[in-house]
Structures are given as structure tokens and as C-alpha cells.
Amino acid sequence: MEPVARSVDSATDGLPVGDDPVSAAVASPTPTESSDVNQDYNNPPTETQSEETSPDAAIADLEHTFMCVMHVLSTEGNDDPADDDYAVHEANYISLEDYAQELAFLPDLTEPSVTELDYTAPNVKNPSFIGDQQRRLNEVLKSTR
Incomplete structure (x- = not known):
């Protein structure tokens, strides 16, 4: 395979401009692929192609998807304290000794x-x-x- 000469347009973001056989092959499906896609939309699904899902299975699938998304959201990007969506609950980091010292300044409410x-x-x-x-x-x- 011979290398293809590509020009780069300086006014753009630096991506190659011109005929690129790899990009063209990926961007446009072959005639057999496009006919397969059209057949999938024109033909109704058979029993082997579609799965009958019960409401319980749909709920289980939705819960699984939700848990996956929440796992990704909780592990990605929440470490950055500069992030506006990140909050620290300061009360979680106060020890009981600190509370005991503060109690000395409160009035005695046991006596009316x-x-x-x-x-x-x-x-x-x-x-x-x-x-x-x-x-x-x-x-x-x-x-x-």
C-alpha cells in the first residue's frame, strides 16, 4: 500500500484534509452493510431476534444501569476540591472531644x-x-x- 499524500489546512485544527482512504472507508458503509441495516429496519423482528422482557426484568436492568452510572460518577472527578459540585460535610470530621469542650459553654438546661x-x-x-x-x-x- 502506498502512502497517501495529505495536506494540512493551517486555518483549521490541524486535521488532514484531502482523500484519506481509511477515513472514507470508516465513514461510509459498504453496500452490503447498508443493505443489512435497511433490512433490519424493514423486517419485523422474529421471536429469536427480540427478547420479551417482563416488567421485573426491565426494572432490574434499569437498576443495574443506574448503579453502573452512579459508580462511574462517584469514582471519576469527585476528588477535586476545586469542583463546585463537591461538598465536604465538616461535622463528619469533628471528634467527640471537641463536642465535650463546647458543652462547657452551654447553659444548664436541666433546671428550669x-x-x-x-x-x-x-x-x-x-x-x-x-x-x-x-x-x-x-x-x-x-x-x-
Whole structure:
């Protein structure tokens, strides 16, 4: 077989341009292949060609396909922390000792205590309120306790 001269167009991506017998043979099916394809579409399938699948078999096939896809997705590309779709659940990496240290700062909730709210405190009073507005605010705050 003689080598085929190919030219490369500099304005494109560098792929060969011209007559390439290998690419032409792969791209276009032979006359026997194209007639086989047409026969497959024109002839109804026989019992030996088609498989009757039950709904259970179809579900099993779908589950198998799903598991294969999930396996591929879980093993490819999820290692990259720069990926936006990758999340780390930080609570999985906190030890029980860290929780014990945080408990020291929490109030003791085992004993009931009454909290008395001071509605005259400076953080409750609003100096821009006119007339009856401050009293109505205090009533709303007291009713939502």
C-alpha cells in the first residue's frame, strides 16, 4: 500500500484534509452493510431476534444501569476540591472531644429558670417613636413571648 499524500489546512485544527482512504472507508458503509441495516429496519423482528422482557426484568436492568452510572460518577472527578459540585460535610470530621469542650459553654438546661425581660432597656426603647408607638411595641413584644 502506498502512502497517501495529505495536506494540512493551517486555518483549521490541524486535521488532514484531502482523500484519506481509511477515513472514507470508516465513514461510509459498504453496500452490503447498508443493505443489512435497511433490512433490519424493514423486517419485523422474529421471536429469536427480540427478547420479551417482563416488567421485573426491565426494572432490574434499569437498576443495574443506574448503579453502573452512579459508580462511574462517584469514582471519576469527585476528588477535586476545586469542583463546585463537591461538598465536604465538616461535622463528619469533628471528634467527640471537641463536642465535650463546647458543652462547657452551654447553659444548664436541666433546671428550669424564668427569664424576666426588661422592656424599658435601651435596646428595646426607640427614641424615634412618637406618642403611643413605644407602648404598642411593648405590647406586641409581651404578646409574642
